Amino acid sequence: MGAELPIAVFAYNEEELITGCLKSILAAGEGRPLRIYVLINGCTDRTEDVVRRFAEAHGEVVPVALAIGDKANAWNVFVHEIAPEAATYVFIDGDMQIVPGSIAAVERCFAEHPGALAVAAVPSSGRTIGSFRSMIIEERVVAGNFYALSGGFVRDVRAKQVRLPIGMFGEDGLVGTLVRWNLDPKSEPDFSRIEPCPDAQWQFDSFSPLRLKHWRLYKNRMMRYATRRLQARMLYPRLWKDGLAGMPKDVMTLYREEFSKCRLEWNGLDTVFDVVAFRRIKRRLAASG
Numbered sequence: 001m002g003a004e005l006p007i008a009v010f011a012y013n014e015e016e017l018i019t020g021c022l023k024s025i026l027a028a029g030e031g032r033p034l035r036i037y038v039l040i041n042g043c044t045d046r047t048e049d050v051v052r053r054f055a056e057a058h059g060e061v062v063p064v065a066l067a068i069g070d071k072a073n074a075w076n077v078f079v080h081e082i083a084p085e086a087a088t089y090v091f092i093d094g095d096m097q098i099v100p101g102s103i104a105a106v107e108r109c110f111a112e113h114p115g116a117l118a119v120a121a122v123p124s125s126g127r128t129i130g131s132f133r134s135m136i137i138e139e140r141v142v143a144g145n146f147y148a149l150s151g152g153f154v155r156d157v158r159a160k161q162v163r164l165p166i167g168m169f170g171e172d173g174l175v176g177t178l179v180r181w182n183l184d185p186k187s188e189p190d191f192s193r194i195e196p197c198p199d200a201q202w203q204f205d206s207f208s209p210l211r212l213k214h215w216r217l218y219k220n221r222m223m224r225y226a227t228r229r230l231q232a233r234m235l236y237p238r239l240w241k242d243g244l245a246g247m248p249k250d251v252m253t254l255y256r257e258e259f260s261k262c263r264l265e266w267n268g269l270d271t272v273f274d275v276v277a278f279r280r281i282k283r284r285l286a287a288s289g
Contacts (some may be wrong), residue, residue: 004033005035007034008090009025011094013044013045014043015047017094018054021094026058027098028101028102030103031221036062037078038094039064041074051235056262064082073222075164080157085151096145102200106200109267117179118148118193118195119148119197120143120147120196123203124203140192162183166250167251172250173232183244226270226276227281233262234254234258234262242288252288254286
């Protein structure tokens, strides 16, 4: 049946959704041997307890508790410290559910496109499903909800000791960039290195305007998006200029060296979130001395 397929599941305060995510992955595997590493990132709820109870009944699941609540750090830990050698590595957010047939579709996509370094799955639910799917397929981008990397690419990441900056939001955008440039940001990009896979799909529960918790989640999401935009303005010029040598260890290093060059731009209704994110970064810098 082949070697086990390593899957990283990122879980931050997902006590309500993580069981459904794990059940969907096992079902989507359809008999394929899996090893599911649940990266429990600095959770303050009962996520770890829920995962450990689930793992007692499902030997494929490996709980990994991390003190730092940071997805970029969890990605680094999985890639550099935990994941075994494999032909393919899968990455899934803990609040997603994977559609049956998706695991086989990812591996089939790599087999049919041997030049691909990443496979990008697509959404099967959500209010913006049409535009989201089109963006992934037409622009060949990676969405952090569900994607896969080739074993060869991960081996190169390890050999070159490439680590995502701790505190960096939007790790999927940075991973997609590293894939398109094949770990050499000073070279020319090749978008064919990311292969969209319409048969690999995820789904999730949409926000309800009737639930106060969902409004808080929406606000937090929009703030992450705003911070990610500002971080990208600071990080990518460094990569284009200096290559991987320009990759900072963490975002505080990035802020100290690049924030003074950062300027706010009009961004429609999202400008208000950009302003708040800008001020938060400024306060963090001031507090750090």
